Amino acid sequence: MPDTTRQVLVKKYTLTEDEITEISRLIDICNTHDGLRMRIGLEMLRERRGGEVNDFLYYVDGQLVGYLEADSWGKKEKELSGMVRPDFRRQGIFTALFTAAREELQQSGVQKMILVCEHKSESGRAFLATTGAKLAYAEHEMWLGTFHERGRRTEGLSMRQANAGDIEAIVSLLATDNGNFDSVREWVTELMGKPDKYRLFLATLHGQPLGTVRLDFMEEMTGIYAFEVRLGYRGLGYGREMLEQLIHIARAERQKPIMLDVETDNTNAVGLYLSCGFEIKTTYDYYELKMS
Numbered sequence: 001m002p003d004t005t006r007q008v009l010v011k012k013y014t015l016t017e018d019e020i021t022e023i024s025r026l027i028d029i030c031n032t033h034d035g036l037r038m039r040i041g042l043e044m045l046r047e048r049r050g051g052e053v054n055d056f057l058y059y060v061d062g063q064l065v066g067y068l069e070a071d072s073w074g075k076k077e078k079e080l081s082g083m084v085r086p087d088f089r090r091q092g093i094f095t096a097l098f099t100a101a102r103e104e105l106q107q108s109g110v111q112k113m114i115l116v117c118e119h120k121s122e123s124g125r126a127f128l129a130t131t132g133a134k135l136a137y138a139e140h141e142m143w144l145g146t147f148h149e150r151g152r153r154t155e156g157l158s159m160r161q162a163n164a165g166d167i168e169a170i171v172s173l174l175a176t177d178n179g180n181f182d183s184v185r186e187w188v189t190e191l192m193g194k195p196d197k198y199r200l201f202l203a204t205l206h207g208q209p210l211g212t213v214r215l216d217f218m219e220e221m222t223g224i225y226a227f228e229v230r231l232g233y234r235g236l237g238y239g240r241e242m243l244e245q246l247i248h249i250a251r252a253e254r255q256k257p258i259m260l261d262v263e264t265d266n267t268n269a270v271g272l273y274l275s276c277g278f279e280i281k282t283t284y285d286y287y288e289l290k291m292s
Contacts, residue, residue: 133287224260
């Protein structure tokens, strides 16, 4: 008897609320089955601007069984995450999604794909081994448990919510390590225009820019991102003061769990977060694949 199963791969510029609901349901199914925490933010999916294809959906008989997404921020490089429903694996579905995404991104000028895989996902790492991608770095996801505050306050150090007049100072702090000033400026400017979801802070020492950090207000949590202390001032305790102040700010804003990411080989930062009461919940591997 011929196979009458209807299979469709759909590429999307933007997603409907129904599609986001389907994706959310698929994430829950995969997370529950695999004991993982899929790194796909539904808020980000709702904010798609529609200028490029970043979402790839695979349907079997009208059911969403596979999904792959690329982040909206990158131009020359893109982060990708995806999944296939457990009972539809080993049927070539993720390979089809990955191939479609690779072709689409290559046509749009993307030079590098960064593939995100939770370290304990054996199926994810097995697939990545077939792509030629190389492990670039890994990040711990850490959540605040019992807050351990030292309460040190340095004279002349202050931290406040940033405004449009602080953009260049923030860019200088964030782009120092990678030198990509133009893309960082564009990214900071866009985030600055969404204060209900993203809030940037600037720390100064005697009036001079010392560091920057961002709070992301997500549905279920508050995230700490883009935490940077100026070169030459690291390891002196200023980062801890900034972090303690930020935790108080986040808690005053809303009673949600607080989390952050940190590269696993950044031992100083990992030690700082552990000493403040953050706990490692899981670890994500980031694989790089250059476009040929």
